[in-house]
Every structure is written in C-alpha cells, then in structure tokens.
Amino acid sequence: MTTETLLDPKPPAKPGMIRPVAVDTMAQQQEDEEGTAPRRVHVQSKDFSIYYGDFEAVKRVNMSIEEGRVTAIIGPSGCGKSTFLRAINRMNDLIPGCHTRGELIFDDENIYDPQIDVVALRYRVGMVFQKPNPFPKSIFDNVAYGPRLHCEKRKSELMEIVERSLRRAALWEEVKDRLQENALGMSGGQQQRLCLARALAVDPEILLMDEPTSALDPRATAHIEDLISELRSRYTIIIVTHNMQQAARVSDSTAFMYEGNLIEFGNTKQLFTRPAQKQTEDYITGRFG
Numbered sequence: 001m002t003t004e005t006l007l008d009p010k011p012p013a014k015p016g017m018i019r020p021v022a023v024d025t026m027a028q029q030q031e032d033e034e035g036t037a038p039r040r041v042h043v044q045s046k047d048f049s050i051y052y053g054d055f056e057a058v059k060r061v062n063m064s065i066e067e068g069r070v071t072a073i074i075g076p077s078g079c080g081k082s083t084f085l086r087a088i089n090r091m092n093d094l095i096p097g098c099h100t101r102g103e104l105i106f107d108d109e110n111i112y113d114p115q116i117d118v119v120a121l122r123y124r125v126g127m128v129f130q131k132p133n134p135f136p137k138s139i140f141d142n143v144a145y146g147p148r149l150h151c152e153k154r155k156s157e158l159m160e161i162v163e164r165s166l167r168r169a170a171l172w173e174e175v176k177d178r179l180q181e182n183a184l185g186m187s188g189g190q191q192q193r194l195c196l197a198r199a200l201a202v203d204p205e206i207l208l209m210d211e212p213t214s215a216l217d218p219r220a221t222a223h224i225e226d227l228i229s230e231l232r233s234r235y236t237i238i239i240v241t242h243n244m245q246q247a248a249r250v251s252d253s254t255a256f257m258y259e260g261n262l263i264e265f266g267n268t269k270q271l272f273t274r275p276a277q278k279q280t281e282d283y284i285t286g287r288f289g
Helices: 081-087 118-124 139-150 155-168 188-200 218-231 244-250 268-273 278-284
Strands: 041-052 055-066 070-074 098-106 125-128 206-210 236-240 253-258 261-267
Touching: 041 081, 041 236, 055 081, 055 236, 055 253, 055 261, 070 081, 070 244, 081 206, 081 236, 081 253, 118 125, 125 188, 139 155, 139 188, 155 188, 155 218, 188 218, 218 236, 218 244, 244 268, 253 268, 253 278, 261 268, 261 278, 268 278
Parallel strands: 070 236, 070 253, 125 206, 206 236
Antiparallel strands: 041 055, 041 098, 253 261
C-alpha cells in the first residue's frame, strides 16, 4: 500500500461495521518515526463521552495529545470530531442539554471540574472556527478585543500586541496602513487570518481549529496551512478537517473518528501509509465517508 493510493480517494461505497480499537493498542505516546521521545501530554481524555440529551455523540474516547505538536482529527460528517474539539474549551456548554462523562484533562486538571473557571480556560485555549467571524469593528479592535477583555492595557501595549499577533498571522504587511478600517471589508482569507490573530492576541497555550479552510479558496488555504506549520513551535494545535490531504500535510498525529468512536490514533505518516485498522484504511482510501 502506498501513500499515493491512500491520498487519492476512490468513489465512496457503502461502509461496513465500524468498531473502535482497544485503548492499549493505539500508539498514543510512542516514539515517532524519527526516534524522538514523547513530549509532555497537554490534553488527555479518559473514557470521555459527550451527550446531547440521551444521545451519545462522543463515546468513551481515550486519547493523549502532546504539547507542541499538530494533531488532526478526521472522519465523516457527524462522527463527533467537532463536538470533541469544542469540548476542549467548553464551547459545548452553550448547547442546551449537552453534558459529559469521564474526564478531559488539561495540564493535570479536569476541564469539567465544577470549580474550573471557564473564562480563564478559554483564555488559555483559543479557537478558530469554520467560517471567518470577524466582529463588525476595526481591524485593530478585532485583535485588541481579547486583551482588553481580560485586563486593562494602555494603548501602546495594545498596539504592540496587535502588531505581534498580526505578524504571527502573516497579515501585518497587508493591513498595517488600514488598521482602523472595518474588518468586514477584508477578503475571506484575510478575515480568517484576522480571526487567527485575534485568537493569538491573548497568547493561548492551545489553538483549536475547526475546519479553518473549508470556506477558503486554494490560495488562502495554502496560506493558512503555512501558518499552521510556522505556529507549531509555539502552540499545541488541534485541527478538525474533512480534507485528508490537508491532515497529511500539516499534522504530526492524526485521530480517525467514526460514529462517535475513536477508531485509530497515531503518527500521521504511519496512519496514512500503514493504518493499523481496516476501518481506517477503508475511510482514507474513499471506500466510505
């Protein structure tokens, strides 16, 4: 089986029965193919389930996400990948009837402990959504929104934060002379990079990205992927994507989910070229999904 075969999807066929693998068979903390030792676990789920009312959307997921790496989550629509992603900064709290079981650990604390400060959590775990969602404010005010919200800062400090964040999002040179213009006048790709700059402005530890390029053209998509590669040294990045080629390009580790189950998780290159599970191979070769 070759990488080319796995990354060239065939027409979908009817899926077979999918069963999750046992936790102890998944290479969650193995050394990668370059022989480097496992890094510190930044986020860990332990028998973690998410329910919408009585419906179990995410089923007893066990996964360890290492610090300073890009982790991709793939799977067909409705498999629970975005639901799991949003759980990491408790965005699902906004959905009536949504509740969890098990544990989701971030830096040795259960995110769902009743005493967790959710506002402080979201300060440390930033998020970029599927569609660009700039505020109807100036470019400057969009990026300065988070720092202003979390603590008072002088204008000179805000200017430094805004410039640094826009530079990290590779947007500064394009907008430095029009910071007071309305952000809604920017192109779609620029708006998505602005949303990325806004997330980076509070200097999070983890960056969640939910289908960040699905609404963008190929050029803007390439720009976002380049930024992910550049930012991996500063942040732990977790990206949900339907685009398996994108997952193969940008991630260090990949998780495949189906019907709420974690089917396989491990080194991206290995998962795409030598998947441990037949179900994974069927999905990435286009036999279903």
